[in-house]
Amino acid sequence: MKLKVITLDAKAKGDIELNDDVFGIEARADILHRVVNWQREKARGTARPTRERSDVARTGKKYGNQKGGGTARHGDRRAPIFIGGGKAHGARKRDFNPSLNKKVRALGLKMALSDKVKNENLIVLENIDLKEAKTQALLANIAKLGFGKSALIMDGDVVNDAFSKASNNIPRINVMSAAGANVYDILNHETLVLTRAAVEKLEARFNG
Incomplete structure (x- = not known):
């Protein structure tokens, strides 16, 4: 044309x-x-994930005695309630490609x-x-x-x-x-x- x-x-x-x-x-x-x-x-852009409990590089050793400490029972320092612990229910990675x-x-x-x-x-x-x-x-x-x-x-x-x-x-x-x-x-x-x-x-x- x-x-x-x-x-x-x-x-x-x-x-x-x-x-x-x-x-x-x-x-x-x-x-x-x-x-x-x-x-x-x-x-x-890629939706970046947050580090959850299994992703944090901290010791897995038990935090304290199960009883007698006068505080709650904790398994390790990676729990979300501690500073430096993993994020509870954090964002998941989403890659748009x-x-x-x-x-x-x-x-x-x-x-x-x-x-x-x-x-x-x-x-x-x-x-x-x-x-x-x-x-x-x-x-x-x-x-x-x-x-x-x-x-x-x-x-x-x-x-x-x-x-x-x-x-x-x-x-x-x-x-x-x-x-x-x-x-x-x-x-x-x-x-x-x-x-x-x-x-x-x-x-x-x-x-x-």
């Missing part, structure tokens, strides 16, 4: 042919749901890209090169381009430094290289903005 290419000044810059195998497949909610869940689970087939992950990314094309929420720019990192100037360009409530902007191998700095203070605008493309970020923004270089990188990622 063909899509119009525009510049940052909202001027026409020809067309680009999008690969139907990457940008033209039918999206499935179940595949996208699986990939997003996998991403969010992978982002979670799910697995998902590479083919499913790749399919999910293709579907997320295709969904943006189908809903006309994909904009292709010639490039995002700026000479100066001026936020006000970039805001004026964004108003012309119509990015919607939020936008994810992807460039080729390296994001233009001036553009990255200028967009830092703009809410709901995120910038990344094509190498970081993922389902969650694409679906989490109303508009997806790709440069010509980003389109080439994404297509090469699946066809290479």
Whole structure:
């Protein structure tokens, strides 16, 4: 399929042919749901455990005589009531490390890209090169381009430094290289903005 290419000044810059195998497949909610869940689970840190009675490095020798001490009977110093003893009913270790087939992950990314094309929420720019990192100037360009409530902007191998700095203070605008493309970020923004270089990188990622 063909899509119009525009510049940052909202001027026409020809067309680009999008690969139907990457940008033209039918999206499935179940595949996208699986990939997003996998991403969010992978982002979670390991829940660290506390040391319980059996984990504390203290002597197992009986604390005192069973009778005659005038205090309660204790088996050893690892009991939770003592300083340095084990934690009673402590937190258990939980390691969030799910697995998902590479083919499913790749399919999910293709579907997320295709969904943006189908809903006309994909904009292709010639490039995002700026000479100066001026936020006000970039805001004026964004108003012309119509990015919607939020936008994810992807460039080729390296994001233009001036553009990255200028967009830092703009809410709901995120910038990344094509190498970081993922389902969650694409679906989490109303508009997806790709440069010509980003389109080439994404297509090469699946066809290479």
